Amino acid sequence: MAVSSSFHLVRDPSQVRPARRRVRTLAVGWGIRLEEDTRTALDVITSELVTHAVRHSKGAMLTAAVHADPVRRLAMVQVSGGSLILPRARTVGSDPEAGQGMFLVERLARDHGAQRTEAGKRMWAELNLPEQPLIRRQLLLQPRRAARRLFDRFRPPQWPLHPRPRTPHGSTPLFPSTSCPTRSRRH
Numbered sequence: 001m002a003v004s005s006s007f008h009l010v011r012d013p014s015q016v017r018p019a020r021r022r023v024r025t026l027a028v029g030w031g032i033r034l035e036e037d038t039r040t041a042l043d044v045i046t047s048e049l050v051t052h053a054v055r056h057s058k059g060a061m062l063t064a065a066v067h068a069d070p071v072r073r074l075a076m077v078q079v080s081g082g083s084l085i086l087p088r089a090r091t092v093g094s095d096p097e098a099g100q101g102m103f104l105v106e107r108l109a110r111d112h113g114a115q116r117t118e119a120g121k122r123m124w125a126e127l128n129l130p131e132q133p134l135i136r137r138q139l140l141l142q143p144r145r146a147a148r149r150l151f152d153r154f155r156p157p158q159w160p161l162h163p164r165p166r167t168p169h170g171s172t173p174l175f176p177s178t179s180c181p182t183r184s185r186r187h
Contacts, residue, residue, distance in 0.1 A: 006065035056080025
């Protein structure tokens with residue numbers, strides 16, 4: 001069951017930390033389990049997308065959106081601003097901080113990109129989520145899907161793992177004679 005939310009930010013560097021906190025709070029509020037690596041990736045991606053929009057957008061406001069699909073184990077962070085100029089890869093110059101943000105997003109995200117919109121541009125990054133536990137909300141809203149996930153999670157391996165050989169009459173022997181090599185003992 002996919003969930004999403006968006007919120008507005010003032011285009012100011014001081015809004016990076018609240019944006020990061022809000023994205024994480026939304027994910028946790030939706031019942032999404034975040035392992036340490038995923039939480040760090042989500043924080044860094046959010047910070048870098050908001051920072052890029054603050055530096056390179058026009059206008060007083062930004063819009064951030066978070067989408068999560070625990071079943072598909074995907075999350076997406078989007079930040080929209082008023083600039084039409086799309087980000088491009090740069091080499092790091094004399095300032096070691098410049099150009100590192102989008103490099104980090106590229107390394108941490110499953111996929112990322114930017115596109116022009118009517119109001120400017122939207123940058124987004126998608127990341128993988130760890131396997132999610134079933135939550136009560138899923139059980140109530142989608143009982144068949146939740147039951148299928150439970151069944152798939154706890155289903156024993158298919159027996160027999162290897163098909164049994166057939167006898168000439170078409171029946172399957174219970175104990176095929178070739179199933180186990182014999183050992184000889186020395187006394």
